[in-house]
Amino acid sequence: MDQFYLENVARYHKLVNALDATPKPRVSTGEAGPSMVVSTRIRPLAEDESFPSAIFPRSTQQNVVDVHELYNHPSGIPILKSSDYEVDRLFTPESTTEQIYTNLVADLVPFAWNGGIGTLFAYGQTGSGKTFTVSRLERLVAETLTNGTLEGGKEISMTIIDLAGNAAFDLLNERKPVSLLEDASGVTQMVGVNEHKVHNKQEMADLIELATSFRRTAPTFKNDASSRSHAICRIRIQDPASNSDGLLYLIDLAGSESARDVAAHGADRMRETREINISLSVLKDCIRGKAEADALALSGRRKMPYIPFRQSALTRVLKHVFDPAGTRPCKTVVIACVNPSLADVGPSKNTLRFAEMLRVLVPVGEKDLDMEALVNWTNARVREWIVENSGSPPILPNVLAPRESGVQLLNLSSTEFEYRCQKCPGVKSAHARALRLKFWQLHNDSLQTGEASKELAVAPSAS
The missing domain is CATH 1.10.150 (DNA polymerase; domain 1)
Structure with a gap:
């Protein structure tokens, strides 16, 4: 397929340039839910990239992207297949991680500082820039937590684990195994993990570097050091005066792979990929279920959706983020990272489709909607x-x-x-x-x- 794309680059550009400059507007059925933001980051094309970009932010409609795929038609004449996707916020290849932090993550820090549970997930194909994005965001969070702009004397502690299937490892303690056990209250506890108190930005940065060095990686078709596990950074913010705490989770999810990569690595990689895909599917259901529960609760309805957080180790660890019976306020941010290259158009479409499915829209355009409410x-x-x-x-x-x-x-x-x-x-x-x-x-x-x-x-x- 790559060779087909390379042979038809000129035709691809010609077909894209011939498209209507103002495509039919995508009609939204509502606005973002109360406690979750779903975003997409399009990473820049690599300087040595041989393929053109297949993902185009729509200039006429904010937060919508058009994806144009070159299809090898049986007639022998390549044609375009186009699709569009909408998210709550869109970051183009020109956007910096600092801009993403300001627009998405900066609100999570004071939210957790004041007792809430803030969670960030980075999702996408291997090589799409997830780890790059999360690593920089972790350092910006560390700077905000320790620069003295947040009021009150609080204690900050960090835990970083690696989660592969049902096995967990402490990345701040030489990858020693961690047991995931449920306590009497039904909350999954990470038994054996070390929680490190930090006092300044450099201490936090050193712990992040240490965790990165112990992260489980493996070579893939797209990346020589692809993340083959979920890395969960938990920052606990404790208030000694009230004996309460807030939590901030920064989660770099395992990179997805294309079928060609699985085929190249055999049965072990196929089992590994299947485990990753199952956990990501359960995660999708839990994130969407929690967003639906929040929207229903605020509308005064009592029936809550089913949230299957027990079906994977990842969501069991994060139960208190998803549990509709929980009393603690939660906010969730999802960053779906995509590679714009035409050669990766399939995985990128899957990522954008995943992001769209997470969105729970609150209706705002219905005729009978009471705008005074x-x-x-x-x-x-x-x-x-x-x-x-x-x-x-x-x-x-x-x-x-x-x-x-x-x-x-x-x-x-x-x-x-x-x-x-x-x-x-x-x-x-x-x-x-x-x-x-x-x-x-x-x-x-x-x-x-x-x-x-x-x-x-x-x-x-x-x-």
Whole structure:
């Protein structure tokens, strides 16, 4: 297939250039859910790359990519097959990891600092830039946690494990085995893992380097040192004053492989790849299930979707991230990394399809949607309400809700909501708490009004 692409590069460029510059718009059925962002990063083509790019960010529609594949038609004349995919945020080959951090990950750090559970997953084909992205993000997280900009004296600890199938290894203790055992509360504990306290950015960077040196890798068709396991970096942020903690997970998932790579390495690699694919499939179901549960809970519905977190070691370790019965606030970010090369168009389409399936959209365009209901507010409406109701001294809307919609602001923990308020000049804890309670009272009132309206709508008329 590679030879077919190379022989038809000129025709490929001609077919792509002949396409309509303004393709039919992709119609979205809603907006991102309250607690999860699904993004895509398109890595740059390598300087020595012989193949053209097959992935094109759509200039006329934000967060949509077009994928153009060259198809060897039975007639003997190659043709284009095109498809498009939509995510919540899209990062082009020109985007830096620092920009990704600012747009995606920076919000997770104070969220975990204030008692929440923040989780980042990097997913994609081997050689698509996952490890490169996560490694840089880990160092930026370390800088934010230790540069003194976050308020309060807290203790930071790190654990990094390697998860291959059902086996776990401590990457900060010379790959010594770790037992994954369930306690009386049904929570999976990593027995035998070392948790290292850190005090500055350099200590965190040294631990990240140490973990990288013990990471399980193997040569593949696309990468001489492909990650053949899931690397889970857990940062625990403990507050001695309240005896509580927050958690931040940075997870570099095992790289997927194409069929040609499996064929080249035999039965062992096929078993390994099957285990990886099973764990990624279960992970997809768990991430999507948790996003659905969060959306349903905020709409006042009680029925929760089934979340199969017991079906793989990866999701058992992360049970408290997915468990709909959990009481701790959670936020999840997914970065789907893709290689734009035409030779990798198949795996890239699979990655983009995986990312699309993770998205749980909150309807915003239905005719019968009550735009006065708080859960349907846009960010602009949220900011307007903050200005009108924050009192004096004012709580700044760009500080409390820089990009959150109504449903996303509701999903903030009470600690983070009030922490953001108190970042505004002169705002004290009592003032912040009063605004939070007012916001929630408005939400409760809208739910009761909505239920009453439904009852009236279905009540039989008098005759």
